[in-house]
Amino acid sequence: MDSILVVNAGSSSLKFQLFSIDEGDTLGRLLKGQLQGIGTRPRLLVHDARGQVVAENAFPPGEVKDLAAAQDIVGAWLIGHVGTPPTTVGHRVVHGGPLYSQPTVVDDQVLTSLEKFIPLAPLHQPNNLAPIRSIRRQRPDLLQVACFDTAFHRSHSEIADRFAIPEPFYREGVRRYGFHGLSYEYIAGRLRELEPDLQKGRVIVAHLGSGCSMCAMVGGRSVESTMGFTALDGLPMGTRPGQLDAGIVLYMLAEKHMDVKAVEHLLYHECGLKGLSGISSDVRELLASSDERARLALEYFAYRVAMAAGALTAAMGGLDGFVFTAGVGENAPAIRLAIMERLAWLGLDVDPVANGQGGLRISSARSRVTVLTIPTDEEQMIARHTLAVLSQTRRSDSH
Structure with a gap:
């Protein structure tokens, strides 16, 4: 076999x-x-x-x-x-x-x-x-x-790819790559099956797990992402800070006398929801906690996701659909609700029953933007790609 x-x-x-x-x-x-x-x-x-x-x-x-x-x-x-x-x-x-x-x-x-x-x-x-x-x-x-994970985002325009730094850095590869691409590619395919008309439009997909990012898709292709050069950028995550003023890193090096390894450890392991709450990086634990710091961390998370959604909508010139996926996106109705409430101005209106049950469509009938919850399957996407490469290799070997 x-x-x-x-x-x-x-x-x-x-x-x-x-x-x-x-x-x-x-x-x-x-x-x-x-x-x-x-x-x-x-x-x-x-x-x-x-x-x-x-x-x-x-x-x-x-x-x-x-x-x-x-x-x-x-x-x-x-x-x-x-x-x-x-x-x-x-x-x-x-x-x-x-x-x-x-x-x-x-x-x-x-x-x-x-x-x-x-x-x-x-x-x-x-x-x-x-x-x-x-x-x-x-x-x-x-x-x-x-x-x-970066491949799906290679369809970005040069403007979306660049940082405002000198040209030699860009030529050597210092640019905005984006991540979670295997997840986004899978969701784009599922949208084509489940909501073909929506897939042709302007959709934000929010991959919310221990690592978090969001992708703006037009016609199923990535045009912008919240993550950039590394997987530290964009949204706050379980232990990573997301968007951060570069001056903070300079401050850590110059004023706190931290070395590069210490800064790296802090940014990858001690920030995000863990750093804000002082309790945990796990959304489930924070939702179950009565501690005020847990509430702050989750409110901050929803606030930053909503802010990023506004930016991605601007990049696409409008918004037709919004998809939640990954561990938190698929399994935390309270987080989805907090984000959608902050995006009511964009036309998102939640169906509280559907959201609580975790159905496919969680927006109400009057919502101007279709909101869906779609489980991701990165392994299925990898298997498909691997099969395509295997088939191509076998064809090449037979000639």
Whole structure:
């Protein structure tokens, strides 16, 4: 059986899904799993296509000390369970820089190029590349495909791409990339299926999770995004500040005598909802808290999302639809309501019952803007891209 393994590696977890390649090059989801708690309390949990648990194993911390070890365990479990290794592996890679705007077969040269973007995504890029290296050491013949979170936004105009800094920086790649592109690409496809007329118009998609960004789409193509050169920009997130006056960083360096590593750690790990509340980076905990600081953090979050929506609407010259997606966007009705109430001036009017139930359409009949909640599926998008690359590779090999 031909199959595609999709790998989405984080800082302390390895998410994976296995898809069969069925007749007519269609994909069938076989398994969905995660090895989480890497280096602390490692635990493997795998479900089949029906949602039934097929594996649940705990490991001593020393047995799964890093992502390479996690990949080895997942690979061994998959071969033992399925019987054969995957035909190809697709990976989520957060930063493709200026070089990569399409899914790309990974060889040594590509891997070296992608390592150069680690400073632009220090939370993600090293973890995305670790399983690729591990698989290349063990199975150098296995086709691996990198799918980039920045690629969907390469349709931006030069004006949207640039910072107001000297030209040499732009030429060497200091520009606004945007992220969460695999999620946005999936949502654009779902909009085409669910609301084809809306998909042709002007839509804001809000990917709200532990990492957050928003994308302005016209005709299903990205024209603007809240994230820029790195995944620190734009909206406040679980532990990242979002938009920040660059002078604050200068102040930290010059007046607080912090070194670069200390500033990097602060901006990636101690800011955002965690920094504002002093309690947690988890929206669920903040919603359950009676602490005034939790309320402040959530109000600030809704305020900044609404402000960004206004800017994205200006970039498109109007607004026809608004889509919530990702963990917070899909599962926190109170956050959706707070954001929509701040956007009433744009024509958003909420249906409180539909919003509370988390239905597809959560705007009222009188709302001038259609508001939807659509679950995202980055792994499905990666599998589709990987299948396309595999098919193209096979056609090339046959000639």
